[in-house]
Amino acid sequence: MATVVISNLEKVYSEAKGPGVKVVHGINLEIKDREFMVLVGPSGCGKSTTLRMVAGLEEISGGTISIDGTVVNNVLPKDRDIAMVFQNYALYPHMSVYENMAFGLKLRKFPKAEIDARVREASAMLGLDAYLDRKPKALSGGQRQRVAVGRAIVRKPKVFLFDEPLSNLDAKMRVSTRTEISKLHARLDATMIYVTHDQVEAMTMGDRICVMKDGRIMQVATPLELYNKPENVFVAGFIGSPPMNFFKGRLQKSSTAAGLLEFTETNDKAAPVRVTLDAALSAKGAAHAGKEIIFGVRPEDVLDTATSASPNPAHTAEVKVEVSEPMGAETYLYLSTGVTNFIARVRPTDRFDVGQSVKVTFKMEAAHLFDPATEHVLK
């Protein structure tokens, strides 16, 4: 059992002069036993700082961290029963792969036979058997990172911490190592906290994802919940590639459909996008009728009316094609309303000319409304 509970956690980095800089602002997060929790967010949002406080490598300025019900604020890193894997591997260059993996256990005075059994078990798990006598410099980046993971595994810690372990690897290696770590998690049945700024890694690896921004938590949820039910503009724009499209405008009562609202883009340069919302979205927006609003819709929910099955004319808008980017399995169509640039994912067989007008329709059941003042989603 290893649950990690983070309560009102704060970090203030002290400065030579002045009150110091607060970079983690009282966050609360519970990582369940055997959960794979991913911390994701842009550079500088406090992911590493948070992870290092869990590891005990960074002093806690406020709040508590407990592991298995015990507050560890004042417990030394070596006594926390955790193992951390870093981006830069941090292997000992003069030691062989075997010695690198064995070193931590040697320090802890484990019997030789036990050390050997654990190193061989980890090595087999990670496919390192052929490299045990090599020095790190004779290994590829991916192999080095596996040794670093092996060194964590032999400790049999309660909690594994990873700080961007894949960012030094090339794209292909990153994908294969990502899968290996996911498999390891299933096999080891351990609690893992994994830091990354890559939303694809977060989506593919996490049981749950904690999205951070500026030292605060924006949302904690499963990958699909984050994707389908983002709580705010930040999460909606951060998760998903290409990101969600946002249109600024106003909500008002529909002039044609009784009981429904319509969204009109703020656009004095061209004919504004004007679409009728469906009943569910109209209900969510009811309290904002007559007010400013942000309308959000993902690229896969922007459909070309010529190819979508039965486009609802009330949901369509005429826009211009700026760029067409064939990706192979699909095409990204960069569109413009005159003030808003946005993206549609269309079939690779559909052909568009730059500058041409195209009618698009929005899949209203997958669209979102956000309050521009708070940036929260309307529910």
Ligand SMILES: Nc1ncnc2c1ncn2[C@@H]1O[C@H](COP(=O)(O)OP(=O)(O)OP(=O)(O)O)[C@@H](O)[C@H]1O
């Ligand atoms: N030792 C330090 N002293 C002062 N400020 C620091 C220190 N370490 C980090 N910071 C600041 O704290 C903030 C959070 O840094 P942190 O390293 O936790 O971000 P991160 O989310 O891990 O970013 P990245 O994705 O770039 O690794 C940043 O603004 C950073 O400049």
Ligand SMILES: [Mg+2]
């Ligand atoms: Mg970091």
